[in-house]
Amino acid sequence: MSEKYIARSSQIAARMLGGEMMVMSSVDSTFFTLNEVATVIWQAADGHTPLAEIVARNVCDEFEVDIDIARRDAEQFVNELSHHGILLVSDCPFDISPGPVEAA
């Protein structure tokens, strides 16, 4: 199974408010609020770190979740956000700088 890399799109606006990460696509105005685990994946989506490594290091270690469940949930989350163009997904590392973790 090939490695998967994820990067935040530059066409988004994001802000942590009231302890929740809110993300909106500036292309189609789709709005998401991310839970704690999704926020960790979002923040780690630098385009260079493989998704499997993000799940193992940032999710399983921090939240004490079973690796298989964490991988499955992460895949689902990534698929949904990539469908709306909020996360970019590739088989190889990205050359571009990822979008902002949070709006200024």
Next chain:
Amino acid sequence: MPILFRTRDSSFRELLENRYTGFMSSLPNPKFEFEVELVTPSAETESEEDAQVEMQDGLWHLRRGDFRAQWDPRAGRGRIRQSANPYSIDSVLRIVHTLILAREGGFLLHAASAIRDDQAFLFSGISGAGKTTISRLAPFDVILLTDEVSYVRREAKGYHACGTPFAGELARVGTNCSAPVATLFLLEKGSENKIEVVSTAEAVRCLLRNILFFAEDAELVEMIFRSTCDFVDRVPVRRLTFVPDARVWDLIR
């Protein structure tokens, strides 16, 4: 924000003066100027086409079934082509204000608004949520700013709600004054009067849903999102469930 309209049709001018009573002035330096070209109603000017707002070569192009307009924000000039009715120019005004406010950290909101004890209260919701009802129930010490579209402006120390001439079912223009926003209420009709806290995410989601914005412009959409988050961070947002009688105003102080 003074806006000058030029028209050669005296009856149309009179119609606008009546419609915008309380918001008319004779300030010498308008911020924007619009030339209004009136055309005879035709299939072209009466279609059901939805509003489209696009920026091309520094010009905003606004179009809907009943009007065509161009606006140059740098020059402060624009043109409107429509038949002699008040609704088209009203819509152009709303759209232009959404564009201006987006850059200044404010927005137009589907909401009634009113001032009580020098504080403004916003009552937001979709059609049927109760904007007109709560406006109609307002007691005498309440100054009604609008029953339909609220004008929210970012000021140095927070947000202000301003009166608008944009009337809803009440068919009454608002009062031309403003006050700092104390609370945004998300309206819901129910079997009792109560105020509940809503989560931050729900507040942002509801606010985004009710902000008027028509332009397909990623930069402005991002600005609206930032303004929405900033507003929710600074202004209490509550759910107001109410039965349609005047006692609901006992809760609003």
